[in-house]
Amino acid sequence: MALFWVRGYHATSLKDLEAALNMRPGSIYAAFRSKEGLYRAALDLYAGRMQAELRDLALAAPAPLAALQAHLRAIAGQSCGTQRPSSACMLVKALLDHPQEGALRDLVLTHLDGVEQILAEAFARAGEMGELPRGSDPARLARRMQTYVFGLKIQAQRGLAPEAMQRLCDDLAAELGALVPA
Amino acid sequence: MALFWVRGYHATSLKDLEAALNMRPGSIYAAFRSKEGLYRAALDLYAGRMQAELRDLALAAPAPLAALQAHLRAIAGQSCGTQRPSSACMLVKALLDHPQEGALRDLVLTHLDGVEQILAEAFARAGEMGELPRGSDPARLARRMQTYVFGLKIQAQRGLAPEAMQRLCDDLAAELGALVPA
DNA sequence: CCTTTACTTGAGCAATCACTCCATAACTGT
DNA sequence: ACAGTTATGGAGTGATTGCTCAAGTAAAGG
Numbered sequence: 001m002a003l004f005w006v007r008g009y010h011a012t013s014l015k016d017l018e019a020a021l022n023m024r025p026g027s028i029y030a031a032f033r034s035k036e037g038l039y040r041a042a043l044d045l046y047a048g049r050m051q052a053e054l055r056d057l058a059l060a061a062p063a064p065l066a067a068l069q070a071h072l073r074a075i076a077g078q079s080c081g082t083q084r085p086s087s088a089c090m091l092v093k094a095l096l097d098h099p100q101e102g103a104l105r106d107l108v109l110t111h112l113d114g115v116e117q118i119l120a121e122a123f124a125r126a127g128e129m130g131e132l133p134r135g136s137d138p139a140r141l142a143r144r145m146q147t148y149v150f151g152l153k154i155q156a157q158r159g160l161a162p163e164a165m166q167r168l169c170d171d172l173a174a175e176l177g178a179l180v181p182a
Numbered sequence: 183m184a185l186f187w188v189r190g191y192h193a194t195s196l197k198d199l200e201a202a203l204n205m206r207p208g209s210i211y212a213a214f215r216s217k218e219g220l221y222r223a224a225l226d227l228y229a230g231r232m233q234a235e236l237r238d239l240a241l242a243a244p245a246p247l248a249a250l251q252a253h254l255r256a257i258a259g260q261s262c263g264t265q266r267p268s269s270a271c272m273l274v275k276a277l278l279d280h281p282q283e284g285a286l287r288d289l290v291l292t293h294l295d296g297v298e299q300i301l302a303e304a305f306a307r308a309g310e311m312g313e314l315p316r317g318s319d320p321a322r323l324a325r326r327m328q329t330y331v332f333g334l335k336i337q338a339q340r341g342l343a344p345e346a347m348q349r350l351c352d353d354l355a356a357e358l359g360a361l362v363p364a
Numbered sequence: 365c366c367t368t369t370a371c372t373t374g375a376g377c378a379a380t381c382a383c384t385c386c387a388t389a390a391c392t393g394t
Numbered sequence: 395a396c397a398g399t400t401a402t403g404g405a406g407t408g409a410t411t412g413c414t415c416a417a418g419t420a421a422a423g424g
Contacts, residue, residue: 006281010192014382024403025383031401035382086281092336093278096270099188099339112340143337143350151333154274155325157281158294168325175357196412206373207413217412 001042002085009039009097040107046090047111051118058122065131065176068122068145072152072173076166079156087156089149091115116142133181141179148172183224184267191221191279222289228272229293233300240304247313247358250304254330254355258348261338269338271331273297298324315363323361330354 003012003020014035018024023031032038054071061067079087086093091111098105119142126132132141152169160168185194185202196217200206205213214220236253243249261269268275273293280287301324308314314323334351342350 008279027402088278095339096275096278097190099268109340140349143346144353147333147337147350150336151329154332155329157277158291167322168329171326209372
C-alpha cells in the first residue's frame with residue numbers, strides 16, 4: 001500500500017512490489033489476480049483505514065464540528081513527519097492516475113463517496129447538537145470540507161514551510177468555525 | 183500537452199506522443215532531448231498559459247477580489263464542457279506524479295510558486311482598492327485561494343453533479359466575499 | 365545544377381514491463 | 395508416516411518501454 005501510495009500505480013513496477021512484499025510473482029498472482037488486483041486491495045485498505053479514522057474522530061466526538069476543525073489543523077502536522085508514506089491522499093492520487101472510465105475509477109469514486117458520506121453524517125450530528133445554524137445542508141458542508149482536505153493535502157505534498165502550512169490549516173479550520181451560530 | 187495533461191507522465195508512452203505530434207522518434211529526440219524534455223516543455227506551456235490567464239483576469243480587473251471570486255465560480259462550468267482535456271490541474275497532477283526530489287519536481291514547484299505569486303499580487307491590489315480589511319496578508323490569502331482551486335479542480339475531476347459542483351464553487355467564492363469589510 | 369548542410373525517417377536496440385508456468389517445498393487430514 | 399492439497403520460487407514468456415542511429419530526403423548556398 002505504501003509503495004502504491006507514494007509512487008502511484010503506473011510508476012510502481014512488479015519488481016518493486018516483489019521486494020516490498022517479499023513475495024515472488026507466482027505468489028502475488030495467486031493471491032491477487034493481477035497488478036490491478038493488488039492495487040485495488042491497497043486502495044481498499046487505505047480507504048478502510050481513513051474511513052475508520054474519520055468515524056472515530058467525528059462520529060464519536062461530543063462536538064463533531066470542533067473535531068472536524070481539529071482534523072483540518074492536524075493536517076499541518078502530518079506534512080512534516082515522515083511517519084506517513086506520503087502527505088497526499090492516496091484516493092486523490094488514484095483519481096488523477098485513472099482519468100478515464102473503468103472499474104478502477106469506479107472503485108475510487110465509491111471510496112470517495114464513502115468518505116463524503118461519513119463527513120455528512122458528522123455535520124448532521126453537529127447540526128443536531130446546535131453547532132450549526134438550522135437548515136444547514138450536511139451534504140453540502142461535507143463536500144466543502146472534503147474540498148478543503150483535498151486542497152490542503154496537495155499543499156502539504158508541495159512541501160510548504162511548516163509555519164505557513166499551519167497558518168493555512170488554521171485559516172480553513174476557522175472557516176468551519178464561522179458557521180457556528182452566535 | 184493535452185496528452186500528458188490527461189494521462190499523466192508515466193501513463194503516456196512515446197508511441198502515443200508520436201501519433202499525437204505526428205512526429206517520428208528521431209525528430210522528437212532532436213527537438214526535445216528526451217521524454218522528460220518534452221514533458222517539461224508541456225509543463226512550461228501549460229503554466230505559461232495559466233499564468234497569463236490569471237494575470238489578465240486578476241491584475242487588469244478593476245475589482246481584483248471580485249474577479250477572483252468569478253474565477254472560482256467559473257471552475258464549475260469548466261468541469262462539464264469537454265473543451266478542456268482534463269478538469270484537473272496539470273501542475274497538481276505533475277506534483278503527485280513526481281513525489282521524490284528531482285529536477286522535474288523543482289520545475290513544478292517553481293511554476294506553482296509563480297501562480298501563487300500572481301495571486302498574491304492580485305490580493306495586494308485588492309487590498310489597495312479597499313476590497314480587503316487593512317493588514318490582510320496577500321501571501322496568506324493567495325495560498326488559501328490556491329488551496330481552494332486545488333480542491334475544486336479535484337472535485338471537478340471526480341465528476342460531481344453539475345448543480346452540486348456549482349453550489350460548491352459558489353460556497354467557496356462566498357468565503358472570499360466574506361473578507362470584504364462591512 | 366551541384367554541393368553542403370539540416371532535418372526526418374523507421375527499423376531496431378537493450379532493458380523493462382506485466383505475467384505464466386511448473387517443479388518443488390510446505391502444510392493438512394488421516 | 396503418508397497421500398492429498400495448497401502455496402511458493404524463480405526462470406522465462408512475448409510485448410512494450412524509452413531511445414539510437416545509419417540511411418534517406420529536403421532545403422539552402424554558391
